[in-house]
Amino acid sequence: MSMKINHELPLPEVLKSQYPLSQELKEVKKQRDEEIRRIFTGESDKFIVLVGPCSADNEDTVCEYVRKLKTVADKVSDKLMIIPRVYTNKPRTTGDGYKGMLHQPDPDKAPDLLAGIIAIRKMHMRVMQETGLSSADEMLYPENRSYLDDILSYEAVGARSVENQQHRLTASGMDIPVGMKNPTSGDLSVMLNSVTAAQHPHHFIYRGNDVETSGNDLAHTILRGGVNQYGQTIPNYHYEDLIHLSALYAKKDLKNPAIIIDANHSNSNKQYKEQIRIVSEVLHSRNYNPELKKLVKGVMIESYLLEGRQDISDHMTPGCSITDPCLGWEDTERLIYDIAEKC
Template identity: 60%
Template sequence: MQQNAKFIRKLPIPMDIKKEFPVTEEVAKVREARVEEMRAILDGCDSRLMLIIGPCSADREDSVMDYVCRLVPLQEKVKDKILIVPRIYTNKPRTNGSGYKGMLHQPDPSKKPDMLEGIIAIRRLHTRAVQETGFACADEMLYPENYRYLSDILGYVAVGARSVENQQHRLVASGIDVPVGMKNPTGGDLSVMMNSIYAAMGDHTFLYRGWEVETAGNPYAHAIMRGYVNEKGDSRPNYHYEDLVQLHKLYAERGIKNPACIVDCNHANSGKQYLEQIRIAKEVLHSKRHSNDINALVKGLMIESYIEDGNQKISEGTYGKSITDACLGWEKSEKLVLELADLL
């Protein structure tokens, strides 16, 4: 009988990868200090804006590190108003299953998938980012069982629109010790996202990587508003003033005392028109100025940005240009960050 699944090789467990590629005590302290700053913003103790910014997908170590290093002097210029959290998204959800699935799958986008090399590549990249820039970075938890390969180095975790209703994602998020952002689902039902936040805040016992695991709950689980797609397949935004008022009401109905939200300026909010991110980011800050509730609710923004404007096919090979969703180039990104700081 023909087998549909071919088991290629047994991969090392996270503990073994961490031993082989360890994080130094100094790097661990730098990462923890940055995470504490994020927690303070989400708690409302720090009034700065958290800006999660970077490529749609981390496709090459050299260009991603180039990009993250460029953020260092920019962070210094806006440090009193904005806390920058670089996006280093190393695994990508694909709506229909086809296309580039991220560095975890293909550390070299032009070659065939190699999961072992991918695990090593993403750990090396995230470690370099903290070590060389002092940033603690964000990644998406596409596969809950793979989170442990990076659990000691990540600063922020996002649960995507296609994963947010999944039980395993919610329960694993409840045991993560850094902020976790829950995106609204692609269909736009905010109750799904709120259920996910509520679940991640709670304590649970469940099966994970062959272990019976008990979690204490994550008080820093929060919403990410990313727009949605209606029944006709059209992108619809949910970053407007009225949407944020509605989200505030949903938090109040759940009895969550410290509501928090990040607004994703791309994806369905922009209709994947990447230049619209500039306008959307400024509109969200305008909404914050006109309502104390929204000002307290919206803790930050998410922006897709890289070295070059737009996107490309893998075969084109332009350095620092996205091979997934289109991104703002560096010049526009730098200008936007400085403008946002001036508006705060």
């Protein structure tokens, strides 16, 4: 066979016992989860800002970034819920390229998933220890989330995964918000079908077990733009797009309708500076229409210490993305204060 086993990976319970979450951090996460839930249920009118690197590639620079974020978060805590974007798995369209810290805890070295699952757990814990902010990550591999399910406060299902049955069923067993992105085609019905599936109970096989879920009432939509049959990007953050999705939501019997706008990817055509303008337009649409103000719960922004991106090499600059280009810190700080003022 063409598949070779490198390591037998530890069970999630074993890894959690080796790298346990302290009682203090469990309480931090519990309080954060409760506050985030109140936003999605409409009990709180705070606006969510999911912000951070396209891919978390280095523990020290990620923690430096989130420490800066914490300083800003404290100043806008009456208006905003800041959730650090600490993405440790990176989907690749063709399968090539850096796949995130889970695969390569050191981008310069060969893949090592045993070291990777330890590295990402330790990094997420360190972020919470140093800042009191619990993070968001992408559920790229449904079975792997069990290594982090006691740490994360938000998860996203990406455009390439949103039609996958295992992602939908696993999301139905989560007790935190899970955002379903529209697929790369831009088809909103696929995204809404995923939300519907995640909000319902299911019976399926998970990590070799027969499991039953109760449904996730915080499953919701993320608009990230799409690509048409000619490879042209089609954004879907405009007022008309939000009104259209609002009408589609109204036809469905879904709990806690919510939209998050991903300001990068196909909405910006990866022109990272456009995120500033896109967020401004989204805030204007919310303020213009009271229904959208209730429905659009937040934005997702790709940002790091330094703007742009770089290739993996032996002379990389710490804090600059090695995947998609990101806003730099100065622009990010100004943008967060602007969101707090206008939301």
